[in-house]
Amino acid sequence: MSDVALALQAAADSLPAYRDFPGIGARAAVWITAEVHLMFAAFVLGVPMFAVVTEAIGIFNKEERYDRLSKEFTRLLLVAYSATAIWGALLTMFLTTLYPRFWRYLAAIFGPSMWLYAGLFLFESFTLYLYYYGWDRWKHGRAKWGHWGLGILLNVWGTIVMFIANSWLTFMMSPPRDITPTTDPTTVKLWHVIANATWMPVNVHRLIANVVFGGAVVAAYASYRFLSAKTDEERAHYDWMGYVGNFIAMSALIVLPFAGYWLGREIYQYDQSMGITLMGGFMSWLWVIQAFLIAVLFLTGNYYLWLGMERIPGAERFRPYTKWLLAILVLGAIVWGTPHTMIADSKELAAMGGSHHPFLGALGVMSAKNTAVNLMILTTFLSFLLYRRANKRPVVPWARAGTLVQAAMFALAAAVVLFFGIRGYFVEAIVRIGFSVYQVLAVLTCIVSVTVIDVFMSRGAQSLGTIQWGKMPPRSQYALFVLAVTFTWLMGLMGFARSGIRQYWHVWQVMQDTSRYAATPALGYAAKMISACVLIFLVLIAFVFWLGGLAEKSTFVASAPKEGVHAGH
Amino acid sequence: MRGTNLRILAVVLGTLALYTLIANAIPQVQSEVPQTLTLGANVTPEQLVAAGEKVFTGIGGCTTCHGLGTRAPNLLTDEKGAGPIGARCAKREPGKSCKQYLYESLDQPTAYVVQGYQPIMPVMTRQLSPQQIWAVIAFLESQGGTVDVAASDIPAQTTTPAGASGGGGAAPFAGGSTDPKAIIQAAGCTGCHTIDGQGAKIAPDLTHVGSRRNADSIRKKILDPASSTVKGYERFAGIMPKTFGTLMSATQLEALVQFLAAHR
Numbered sequence: 097m098s099d100v101a102l103a104l105q106a107a108a109d110s111l112p113a114y115r116d117f118p119g120i121g122a123r124a125a126v127w128i129t130a131e132v133h134l135m136f137a138a139f140v141l142g143v144p145m146f147a148v149v150t151e152a153i154g155i156f157n158k159e160e161r162y163d164r165l166s167k168e169f170t171r172l173l174l175v176a177y178s179a180t181a182i183w184g185a186l187l188t189m190f191l192t193t194l195y196p197r198f199w200r201y202l203a204a205i206f207g208p209s210m211w212l213y214a215g216l217f218l219f220e221s222f223t224l225y226l227y228y229y230g231w232d233r234w235k236h237g238r239a240k241w242g243h244w245g246l247g248i249l250l251n252v253w254g255t256i257v258m259f260i261a262n263s264w265l266t267f268m269m270s271p272p273r274d275i276t277p278t279t280d281p282t283t284v285k286l287w288h289v290i291a292n293a294t295w296m297p298v299n300v301h302r303l304i305a306n307v308v309f310g311g312a313v314v315a316a317y318a319s320y321r322f323l324s325a326k327t328d329e330e331r332a333h334y335d336w337m338g339y340v341g342n343f344i345a346m347s348a349l350i351v352l353p354f355a356g357y358w359l360g361r362e363i364y365q366y367d368q369s370m371g372i373t374l375m376g377g378f379m380s381w382l383w384v385i386q387a388f389l390i391a392v393l394f395l396t397g398n399y400y401l402w403l404g405m406e407r408i409p410g411a412e413r414f415r416p417y418t419k420w421l422l423a424i425l426v427l428g429a430i431v432w433g434t435p436h437t438m439i440a441d442s443k444e445l446a447a448m449g450g451s452h453h454p455f456l457g458a459l460g461v462m463s464a465k466n467t468a469v470n471l472m473i474l475t476t477f478l479s480f481l482l483y484r485r486a487n488k489r490p491v492v493p494w495a496r497a498g499t500l501v502q503a504a505m506f507a508l509a510a511a512v513v514l515f516f517g518i519r520g521y522f523v524e525a526i527v528r529i530g531f532s533v534y535q536v537l538a539v540l541t542c543i544v545s546v547t548v549i550d551v552f553m554s555r556g557a558q559s560l561g562t563i564q565w566g567k568m569p570p571r572s573q574y575a576l577f578v579l580a581v582t583f584t585w586l587m588g589l590m591g592f593a594r595s596g597i598r599q600y601w602h603v604w605q606v607m608q609d610t611s612r613y614a615a616t617p618a619l620g621y622a623a624k625m626i627s628a629c630v631l632i633f634l635v636l637i638a639f640v641f642w643l644g645g646l647a648e649k650s651t652f653v654a655s656a657p658k659e660g661v662h663a664g665h
Numbered sequence: 666m667r668g669t670n671l672r673i674l675a676v677v678l679g680t681l682a683l684y685t686l687i688a689n690a691i692p693q694v695q696s697e698v699p700q701t702l703t704l705g706a707n708v709t710p711e712q713l714v715a716a717g718e719k720v721f722t723g724i725g726g727c728t729t730c731h732g733l734g735t736r737a738p739n740l741l742t743d744e745k746g747a748g749p750i751g752a753r754c755a756k757r758e759p760g761k762s763c764k765q766y767l768y769e770s771l772d773q774p775t776a777y778v779v780q781g782y783q784p785i786m787p788v789m790t791r792q793l794s795p796q797q798i799w800a801v802i803a804f805l806e807s808q809g810g811t812v813d814v815a816a817s818d819i820p821a822q823t824t825t826p827a828g829a830s831g832g833g834g835a836a837p838f839a840g841g842s843t844d845p846k847a848i849i850q851a852a853g854c855t856g857c858h859t860i861d862g863q864g865a866k867i868a869p870d871l872t873h874v875g876s877r878r879n880a881d882s883i884r885k886k887i888l889d890p891a892s893s894t895v896k897g898y899e900r901f902a903g904i905m906p907k908t909f910g911t912l913m914s915a916t917q918l919e920a921l922v923q924f925l926a927a928h929r
Contacts, residue, residue, distance in 0.1 A: 273891030323669045365899055378694040385688050574676050581680040600698040609698075616696035623688030627681045634677060 111196045114611040122194040123613035124625065129190050131588055131629040132636070133183035135309075137261075138302070138587065139637070140176050141254045142310025143169050144224075145303075146344050148247035155240060163235075165337060169314060170228045175640040177221055195611075198602045204281035205289055206264055213260045220253035255303065262298050263290040268603050269594065270294045270366045277606055293366040297359035298594075304355050307348040309583055315341030316580035317641055319573035322566075332566035338576055339404065345583065346397045346480075350473050350543075354536055363597070370604065374597045381619055382593055384435050389586045391429030394472050396575050396582070398425060398479045403572040409561025411486035424475045431468035434460040458521075466532045467517030470539050474509060477543050481550065488557040498553045502546045509542035584633060588626035596622070699724035702796045704819060710803060710812040717804025720797045725789070727801070737786065738779050741808050751810025763810055764818075767802045775853055783867065788853045795820050845924030848917050852909060860928070868905065869895045875929040884922045 117125035147169040154162030191199045203210065227246040234243040270293040275284060318338035325331040364371035373379060402418050405411035434456050458464070481502075490498070516531040523531075598604050600614040608614075617625075702716055721727045730737035740750040747753040754763035758777055761769065769776050771793075774786035790798055796819055803814040842848065849855065857868035874883065885892050890905035913921070 274889070320673065323673070324666055373696075378696045381691045381694065384691065385684070388687060389684070574672065577673060577676045578680055581677055582684075585681070585684050596696070599696045614698045618693035618695040619691065620689035620693050623685045627685045630681060631677075 113197045115194050117194055126190050127625055128629055129183055129187040132633050133187050135633040136176055136180040136183055138306045138309045139313055140173050140180050141258055142306030143173055144250045144254060145307050148251060151244055151247055167231050171644055175644050179636060179640055201281055201607060205284050209260050213257060216253050216257045220257060223250045223253055259299050263295055266294045266298050267292050269598060271603050271606050275606055294362050297362045301355040301359050304348050304352050308345045309587060311341045311345030312580045312583040315576045319576040322573050328566055335565045335568050342400055342576060370597050379593055384433055387433035389582055392582050394425055394476055396578050398476055400572055400575045401479045401483045405483055405486050407564040407567040408486040414482040421475050421479055425472055428468040428472040431459050432465050463517050463520030466535055467513055470513045470535045473539055487560045488554055490553045490557045492553055495553055498549050502549055505542045505546050509538045512538035584630045585626055588629050592622045704796050706816050708816045713800050713803035713814055714807045717800035720801050721804055725801060737782055749809035750805045751808040763806055764813055767805055771798055843916050843920045845921050848921045869898055873928060875926045880922050880926040883925050
């Protein structure tokens with residue numbers, strides 16, 4: 097080894113394991129930068145996915161308003177990209193300076209993928225600039241298809257970048273079992289650690305969650321523009337944009353629990369004790385908070401739809417059903433939020449008279465909870481179906497039969513969900529876990545087949561009146577803000593759960609956290625951190641949107657026709 | 666516009682405050698870094714109970730199964746009308762005191778398995794130091810019974826840290842025996858595996874393991890349980906302890922490997 101190499105090695109060996117950050121401490125500094133970076137990253141990865149879809153709808157249906165909407169989505173990305181990069185750079189700086197040995201360990205294993213990550217981020221940025229600034233230049237004919245291809249490419253780069261970053265954090269959770277504390281990190285094969293047990297489930301979960309998150313933030317942006325609109329046309333445009341954003345968020349949210357279930361299953365298979373820590377250990381109370389947040393999302397999302405029906409002529413036919421839908425959602429939320437397997441001390445156990453509450457314990461088990469959440473999903477879908485049909489009267493000859501078949505499918509799906517929910521109380525846990533698959537399949541089959549029937553049934557349907565876009569009460573727009581805040585907070589909470597189950601390990605059972613912040617904090621502290629991160633993100637994203645607005649007027653203002661009140665959904 | 670901005674700010678801050686308040690209103694549980702337990706010669710029963718509770722709810726991982734009412738008997742609450750563990754431990758096995766029964770259940774968990782449950786409990790004396798073991802026994806006795814663990818029960822000079830195995834003056838594994846059946850009993854293999862009709866069915870049946878694996882494969886599996894997983898048992902991957910390689914002597918390991926390889 098040369099003298100220089102020896103000197104470098106000596107310098108590296110003398111690195112302190114940890115340094116502190118003034119005021120808030122090293123852990124909080126890394127927590128905030130990582131979380132805010134992740135929120136921006138989720139936004140810039142989620143929005144291109146549905147921007148490309150709405151652009152395609154505009155191309156295929158030849159509807160200009162979808163193209164404008166897609167461009168407006170993309171406009172929101174421009175400055176958000178810079179913010180993502182800035183917070184990413186801050187995170188790297190904090191990791192290298194506050195956790196130098198841990199960073200050196202990660203870099204020794206993942207070095208090549210870190211370079212690739214940086215390179216792809218550059219490609220992604222340039223593709224975005226081409227995609228946005230070439231919008232009007234490549235607007236027609238074959239050039240438009242090329243432009244759409246750029247949108248696809250933007251998503252490809254973004255997805256690869258996310259997969260690479262996910263490999264680092266999932267390695268920390270579930271390193272391959274042959275890697276031990278004594279394994280030399282430079283001898284580890286890169287693909288071996290990338291393709292770890294939780295990598296693909298986290299990839300899929302994040303892809304879907306990014307769409308949910310992006311949709312919610314876009315809806316909040318639109319609601320702000322709606323509330324500050326000066327003309328009816330502008331209000332109509334942003335009412336529609338808010339509706340589309342919320343529709344995207346809620347649709348993707350329905351699929352998200354299934355991806356979460358897969359991730360949970362992989363965690364259990366990788367290490368039972370980690371799974372039990374997550375679901376029944378010190379994190380058990382977290383799921384009660386999660387249930388509350390999901391309840392807020394379902395209730396607020398449905399509330400927004402019900403308010404939206406007030407601007408649709410013909411929707412009054414369905415208004416009497418609203419109270420029953422609300423009742424099912426509230427009951428479902430109560431059951432889902434019922435605690436069951438909680439960490440309790442001996443006094444608490446004695447006060448309960450057992451490990452579970454004598455009455456509520458029966459509602460807290462997975463049989464009841466899975467049943468509740470599946471019925472809530474079905475109810476939300478029914479709300480959307482009523483919204484979709486509000487101003488239409490089907491004219492196809494089989495309309496009545498079609499509606500009856502749809503009703504029968506709802507009844508059948510609900511019956512399957514209830515049957516397996518009740519049956520679950522009388523079988524062993526291993527059998528009961530399998531029942532959730534049947535419940536999910538019943539709900540998904542119902543959603544897909546009822547939608548297909550509805551699409552065919554609404555062909556040439558008689559219109560009962562045009563949707564009065566813009567005729568929404570302001571409280572509907574504040575509901576969109578509640579949804580955006582709740583989605584963002586939920587993302588922070590689940591990030592804490594995923595990261596927190598490693599407890600006092602940087603890399604699970606391979607590299608221990610020996611810093612003064614090694615203990616995993618309780619939910620109260622975590623909640624304060626999450627709220628701080630959400631607030632920082634929301635303030636910054638508002639600033640970013642404002643900044644974008646300074647440079648360029650809204651695509652609506654620039655190009656919308658004066659009489660442009662949207663007629664459909 | 667100012668009014669709208671203020672209302673939006675109020676909605677955002679109000680929502681954040683609500684979630685933060687709820688999360689702070691529920692019981693606060695922090696996951697601590699496990700500490701090595703050091704008990705002096707004059708340790709009191711109260712100190713033992715307090716230390717035992719920490720091990721029980723922390724590094725011991727006992728609450729993973731005990732307390733759910735499904736995998737293992739409840740210990741801190743009533744179990745089928747017999748009261749908490751301190752009240753029923755002396756009546757479990759004839760001729761065994763509460764302290765003896767509890768030590769046996771931690772040292773040889775398959776020696777007596779409560780009816781209705783599977784023999785899935787790991788040998789805790791291999792995972793915890795003697796001080797931690799006796800602290801847990803004191804804590805369990807305190808649950809409805811009388812604590813009679815004393816400093817004299819705890820072997821001197823045994824400060825094996827949490828998570829470590831063997832060593833530190835501990836007795837040789839399986840008493841140093843090279844009899845494969847004694848090794849299997851000491852290792853608690855039948856807690857999960859069946860062999861010659863004995864044992865549980867959580868993990869693959871070992872009765873004909875020699876027809877599926879050669880000696881090298883069996884040795885590798887014992888030393889590195891994560892090296893392979895039999896199809897159909899993926900959900901139990903990670904359960905098998907990784908410590909057998911350090912617990913057994915080379916002679917014991919080879920005796921066990923050859924014994925299993927001969928089971929065709």
